Amino acid sequence: MILRVEGLDLFYGDAQALGGVSIDAEEGELIAIVGANGAGKSSLIRTIAGIERPRAGHIFYRNSDITGLPSYRICNLGIGQVAEGRQIFPSLTVEENREMGALLPRARAKMAETMREVFATFPRLKERRGQLAGTMSGGEQQMLAIGRCLRGRPELIMLDEPSLGLAPTLVQDLFRTVRTLNERGLTVLLVEQNVVASLKLAKRAYVLENGAIVMRGTGAELIADDRVRQAYLGVETSGRKSPHG
């Protein structure tokens, strides 16, 4: 088991963001975590990444307890993150942005090799290497954020709402990329509001509501589940009215 999260409680001040969240992922799996806005999906990712400190619970990576480690050490263990809102460095060039991902000690020895691999996956990034990252389109920035993360040679990659704000055709490309990465052996934890697409893609999935896991199962099981259909798919078929709301 590559990742095991047990009974995670997270508070922002007095407000509880996560309550007793437990999830796990096997090596090479593609796990989706779906839920509405504010359900605690990003909080979960940020806590695993070491950016938020949980009040209770434990996070195990390859059977060692990583709860409370600083984020740079967790990254260096091989847990990569593509954060919500992409979080690129707008006034650095594309190449400089990607170098920042490659600064992890674990990635330094194979810097050149990793760079070739990432260029092979995202040829566009090679064309744009000298451009300021902030001047790129949303889709390109998302590619950059994923490319930057891959430069750190992660073994588990957590993607937080990667489809947010992208045009539908780009969303398809993105999900294809995620599938490719997973097929190459990368374990993927995908957090999405785009419920149908991510449930189709995922081997297993969790449904998060008000900071707690309310359902779990294979992607196919959850798509077929009436509660999921009612709560999420109805919204999905009528279009997403307010992607940022």
Place this chain on the structure above:
Amino acid sequence: MPAEIYLNVAVSGVLTGLVYGLMALGLSVIFGVVRVVNFAHGEMMTIAMYLAVALFSAYKLDPLVMLVPIAAVLFALGYVLQRGLINPFINRPEHSQFMLLVAVALIMVNALLIAFGPDARGVQTSYAFASFALGPLIVDANKAYAGLAAVTVAGGLFAFFRYTLTGKAIRACADNYAGALVVGLDVKRLYALTFAIGSACVGACGSMMVLLVDVTPPLGPTYTLLAFVIVITGGLGSMAGALLGGVLIGLTEAVGGLLFTPSAKSMFTFAILVVVLLFRPQGLLGKRLT
């Protein structure tokens, strides 16, 4: 007055201004990345000046040669200060950071008073009265060397931030803090490093400044204020702006001193600040805040 006098004074003002600019550059780098205003900046420079004076009077070591070890000492001081003292205050409100650094500044001024007394100290280098003649221009050797050293150090700093991975990582922290955490940069270490680099700047600057003025402990607060004025004039967060602001203030002080009286030079410095705040509040090379 003949025109050569104005020209000479202007050149000397620009050279002094380059040293000012380097001092302000240190403050600007620290503020731009760590988001803390180093209110002990001038005081740290006086520490460097006293180090240069002490090394010169004890071993006859040239301040410009001692620039490197003195910058190294201030680098270490800055690193320890950020890591041990300022870091716990990083997420506290600005006024509590302000109190902390003002306290540090007061301690520095009074420690220097205890150690060296209130008398002005200076260095008398072999080239103190030398000058270079370039046509009608007569350039004071002290100022020429100091200005040249300031440009060299500033150039090195620009290169560091543009071409080294650590320099780029520091820029990344300043650009997007959340992004820096996401990619796994050790932000605390980079902050300490940035504070150390800003301190090393002001350390190098102190070794140049002893060639230009005598040092007394109360000089610290004066230079903290001056560095602050220069950074605001040049534009917060702009490295080139800090240098440009320094040159502008140095030039204004010199020409203002010539036209009126040297003791009124601060008046012109503040006049520049007021004009810039009125017509270009983001500073000469600063980005407009949206």
